[in-house]
């Protein structure tokens with residue numbers, strides 16, 4: 001009883017003044033019940049799943065137990081982003097949280113967010129993602145059978161590798177680096193002179209361990225939760241691209257839900273977004289220090305201008321492709 005009280009209180013606090021009111025808690029929705037599967041590729045300790053666990057708790061409380069979400073982290077329901085996203089389209093998985101990186105293969109519009117050096121900092125990302133540009137991109141995903149509820153966060157991506165300290169772009173020359181299945185990222189690393197290889201996230205640790213790859217790039221929260229320090233010696237805080245995450249419900253699942261439940265899910269997803277983004281940001285410095293303690297050599301002095309100019313041709317081409325108006329809307333978001 002006590003625990004339920006605490007969760008219900010957390011629910012009220014998190015959902016703001018209205019708490020669960022106005023959502024499905026007051027009406028039994030004809031006894032509608034659902035068991036939903038939420039999948040992600042990262043470990044349970046990663047911010048996606050901390051957010052997902054909070055989301056599941058709140059949804060259960062706000063629906064008085066009618067909507068039960070089970071979180072399957074760590075690639076338990078599939079090792080690759082494409083595989084999980086296809087399962088989401090088919091409705092065999094109900095909810096997914098993952099990076100926008102591989103989503104461009106399903107909806108090209110979302111790829112605009114993966115342009116290197118587009119976002120200055122977290123505050124800038126929040127303004128874009130929580131503003132009209134972000135909303136339009138979430139809405140566009142419906143064409144690909146995805147009901148995208150909110151932008152959560154993966155984070156600014158950093159290069160790791162097993163061969164040498166990388167400070168300037170030239171240091172990355174010839175390194176075999178895993179990227180997400182994202183054309184823009186592939187082109188950016190090719191421009192730097194590296195040898196990029198697109199690969200599903202679930203394969204990366206093993207490929208690094210077997211030295212099939214020299215390196216990879218990911219936000220600190222991912223590097224830390226997957227213990228990449230075990231297979232990577234060097235961490236360069238390149239922050240070359242901001243990587244948003246999206247919380248998506250399968251459109252099939254979405255259409256099966258009563259309207260008040262949909263509203264509650266949407267509201268809860270947005271509220272949890274604030275909590276989830278904060279987690280990664282607050283932990284970042286501590287996790288960098290822990291990675292250094294675990295033996296990684298951290299390169300902090302990164303000349304971002306040099307990295308940006310090494311990727312500039314790709315950045316300009318992408319900007320041309322998406323159009324000046326859209327790029328300016330992002331750059332000018334206040």
Ligand code: EAX
Nearest residue numbers: 041098099154180201218
């Ligand atoms: O979404 O594939 C990746 O490198 C992603 O950053 C990771 O799966 C978290």
